Amino acid sequence: MSLATNSPAHSSSSDDFAAFLAVDLDSHSSDSSPDEETEGDNNAESVRIKRRKVEKLENSEEDIMHEVEEQSLEVLSKQQLCSHPGSFGNMCIICGQRLDEESGVTFGYIHKELRLNNDEINRMRNKEMKELLQRKKLILVLDLDHTLLNSTELRYLTVEEEYLRSQTDSLDDVTKGSLFLLNSVHTMTKLRPFVHSFLKEASKLFEMYIYTMGERRYAFEMAKLLDPKKEYFSSKVISRDDGTQKHQKGLDVVLGKESAVLILDDTENAWTKHKENLILMERYHFFASSCRQFGFNCKSLSELKNDESETDGALTTILKVLKQVHHMFFNEVSGDLVDRDVRQVLKTVRAEVLEGCKVVFSRVFPTKFQAENHQLWKMVEQLGGTCSTELDQSVTHVVATDAGTEKSRWALKEKKFLVHPRWIEASNYFWKRQMEENFTVEQTKVEQTKKQ
Known part of the structure; x- marks a missing residue:
């Protein structure tokens, strides 16, 4: 009335x-x-x-x-x-009307109760894309654990790691340290070598997000270590509480067009819908608990009192790749800038790694396994090489774990490269063909006995 x-x-x-x-x-x-x-x-x-x-x-x-x-x-x-572009709680952010039906995506990391509908998300992504391209920037989504840092719960420190408690750095100025004790989350965290320089350089080319499967509180604590002045991420810290699918990460909660997004993560399975955007990182295992988590029966870097190289480690290598992709996107790809797709650029760069290599596998895959479906086979093809099941003079590499197989002996006889499967993985992680002599295949005891 x-x-x-x-x-x-x-x-x-x-x-x-x-x-x-x-x-x-x-x-x-x-x-x-x-x-x-x-x-x-x-x-x-x-x-x-x-x-x-x-x-x-x-x-x-x-x-x-x-x-x-x-x-x-x-x-x-x-x-x-009103088109009800979004809501806080169940109230439209424009007209204030109560909205009972849920649609769109919740952006909890921006505001706890902010939800945007699909049209508004597309509008904001197009606007963001236009502004980023004007500033010659793309979007970079960064994982935390095993990518930028490595953490362990304090209760999992081994006897050989106890010395670390007396070597932690001050939280007053985290830019001057790399090993931190965080009692608030009962955690010790080691930043990956070169990480501060990496973030500083990457921020010139990319708008950056953190995306972790860790809890929100943990994510914020890690963000404080990596970005104490909020220069790189600001509020763009996404935790598992903000995802829309359980045990999965997705770009639906990132306000950027997929054609302009690159992802750095050590876990490919976390990005099943966005593998073309992904740069797979070599895992950083500083603590013993990290090695055990992934089934490695070896001493950790901390137990060996060693660390990854800062000058030619994973982050240093990937920064070069990011700069190359960024340069190609803005300077070498033809057509309108807004229509370019960073995924195609990434594919082109990756395909140069093993260009000209022809690979045959010897007893690497399980019996009766379809070779073409194996991850290593696919990896060779993504890196620009070709794979075959037959031996001929065009073959450049035989990949095996045993030098005594028929194909392995053929490779040695024909002076072809005989390499361990890790050669492929290392080339993939470092985006560069690795020196084959660093990945030789050891002969089995049976083969050594024959030669004697």
Whole structure:
């Protein structure tokens, strides 16, 4: 019901309302003159003036109520016409209408209850894309654990790692350290060598996000170590609480077009829908618990009192790849800038790694396994090489774990490269063909006995 309908100006008691105003005016207009004779002479005129004032007030009240009614109709019209681009809780961020039906995606890392519909997400992504391209920037999504750093719960420190407790750096200026004890989350964290320089250089070319499968509190603590001044990520810290699929990461919660996004992560299976955007990182295993987590029966870097190289380690290598992809995207790809796709550029760069190599595998795959479906086979092809099941003089590499197989012996006889499968993996991680002599295949005891 309209507010105007119940107002005095539109009710059956409007005459009473006018009479009330007349009496009120009479009570405030008796000071014009003490002379009753003069007052009598002007009485008729006074009544007319009062009546005009009453009529004017009545009209003013009608105008106000009419305006209120129009505003109410305007609000109702806006609610009916509003596309409801997003909501806080269950209220539209534009018209305030209550929204019972959920649609779109929740961006909890931006605001706990912010939800945007698909049209608004597309609009914002297109706007963001335009602004980024004008600044010659792309988007980089960074994993935390085993990519930028390595963490362990304090209770999992081995006896050989106890020395680390006395070597942690101050939290007052994290830019000067790399090993930190975080009692708030019962964790010790080691930043990967070169990480501060990596972030500084990458930020010149990319708008960066953190995306971790860790909890939100942990993600924020790690972000403080990596970006204490909030220069690189600001509020763009996404945790597992913000994802839309369990045990999966997705670009649906990233406000950037997929054609402009690169991802750095050590786990390919976390990005099943976005493998073309992914640069797979060599895992950083500083702590013993990390090695055990992935089934490695060896001493960790911390137990060996060693660390990854800063000058030619994983982050240094990947930064070069990122710069190359960025340069090609903006300077070497033809066509309109807005239509370019960083995934195609990444594919081109990757395909140069093993270009000209022809690989045959020897007893690397399980019996009766379809060779073409194996990860190593696919990896060779992605790196620009070709694979075959048959030996001929065009073969450049035989990949095996045993030098005693028929194909391995053929490779040695024909002076072809005989390499361990790790040669392929290392070339993939470092985006460069690795020196074959560093990945030789050891002969089995049986083969060594034959030669004796």
